[in-house]
Amino acid sequence: MSEPEGIGYVHGWRGRMYEIIFEADTPAGKGFDVVLLAAIALSVMAVVLESVETIARRHGTALRVAEWAFTLLFTAEYLLRLAAVKRPLRYARSFFGVVDLLAVIPTYLSLGIAGSQSLIVIRSLRLLRVFRVFKVARFVGEMQSLVRALRATSAKITVFLFTVLTLVLIMGSAMYVIEGRESGFTSIPRSVYWAIVTVTTVGYGDITPRTVLGQGMAAAAMIIGYSLIIIPTGIFSMELIEATRGLEAARTCSSCSRSGHDMDAHHCKHCGERM
Numbered sequence: 001m002s003e004p005e006g007i008g009y010v011h012g013w014r015g016r017m018y019e020i021i022f023e024a025d026t027p028a029g030k031g032f033d034v035v036l037l038a039a040i041a042l043s044v045m046a047v048v049l050e051s052v053e054t055i056a057r058r059h060g061t062a063l064r065v066a067e068w069a070f071t072l073l074f075t076a077e078y079l080l081r082l083a084a085v086k087r088p089l090r091y092a093r094s095f096f097g098v099v100d101l102l103a104v105i106p107t108y109l110s111l112g113i114a115g116s117q118s119l120i121v122i123r124s125l126r127l128l129r130v131f132r133v134f135k136v137a138r139f140v141g142e143m144q145s146l147v148r149a150l151r152a153t154s155a156k157i158t159v160f161l162f163t164v165l166t167l168v169l170i171m172g173s174a175m176y177v178i179e180g181r182e183s184g185f186t187s188i189p190r191s192v193y194w195a196i197v198t199v200t201t202v203g204y205g206d207i208t209p210r211t212v213l214g215q216g217m218a219a220a221a222m223i224i225g226y227s228l229i230i231i232p233t234g235i236f237s238m239e240l241i242e243a244t245r246g247l248e249a250a251r252t253c254s255s256c257s258r259s260g261h262d263m264d265a266h267h268c269k270h271c272g273e274r275m
Contacts, residue, residue, distance in 0.1 A: 017084040021077075036077065040103075040126050043070035047120045067120070071107040074123075078104060099125045149240040156235050164228065168195035171221055179214045183207075199225040 023029045043066070049055050050063045078100045082088040091097045103126060106119040172192030179185040184207040185194065194207045198221040209215050267274050 014084050017080060021081055021084050037127060039070060039073060040123050043067065043074075044121055044124050046070070047118060051118065067107060071104050071120075074100070075104045096126070145240065149236060152239040153232075153236050157232055160232055160235070164199070167224070168192055168199055171195040171199070171217065175209065175214060175217060178211060178217065179209050183210045183214070195221060198222060199228065201225045 019026060020028050020032050046063050046066045050060065050067070056063070081091060081097075081100065085091050092101065099122070103120070103123040106122070109119075169192055172195040173188050175194060176185050176188050176191040179191075185191045190207070197204055198218055201222060203222075209218050
């Protein structure tokens with residue numbers, strides 16, 4: 001996944017800031033990204049360690065200080081990203097722009113909502129930049145193919161999920177009538193919960209049918225569950241194959257700052273400048 005297209009290259013100190021923050025072709029830009037990735041990893045590690053009671057008792061204060069230090073660092077970095085682009089609002093609405101904002105909000109929320117700092121682990125999404133930073137073109141292309149396949153299958157998967165939800169609602173309601181409260185099916189929502197657990201073949205076993213008819217329906221639900229697994233897998237696999245055929249590189253044009261060029265492209269397909 002690349003940075004958003006068309007955020008706009010600017011000149012002067014903002015242009016220099018843009019090169020350092022958004023481009024990994026220069027030593028300064030690559031160094032900035034490597035330090036940023038290390039800081040992200042350390043900040044997530046600090047939050048994870050703080051959740052361990054024995055560590056929190058001994059090093060809780062130090063971990064909280066580190067957490068706030070990283071948050072202030074990422075806040076400054078987010079503001080610099082907005083200042084470095086020509087269209088700040090477009091970047092703020094992009095995938096990485098939203099992730100960058102969500103990465104700093106939990107710490108500030110912790111001032112009023114205890115425990116919300118644990119949501120800082122969302123910063124781990126920012127590690128997706130590692131593929132762009134180290135120019136692993138193959139992995140960048142594969143990630144773009146995955147995103148395109150997800151978008152292409154969204155409507156089909158939505159229809160599939162709606163069908164499954166309708167099925168578990170019917171099965172749950174039927175089990176509520178067949179088994180009743182004596183077997184633990186105390187309500188339709190709880191019976192639907194059993195149907196979902198059964199169809200997905202998780203099978204917690206906290207609610208089990210006792211009658212022959214109920215057990216027969218449970219067996220049918222398990223078989224249906226195994227049959228349903230192949231449907232979304234097949235749909236997604238087909239779209240992923242189609243998306244892979246049109247594999248594109250995530251190289252950024254230095255002239256117009258747009259990405260999505262073919263692997264063998266020598267010129268930008270948007271402005272014509274040489275890559």
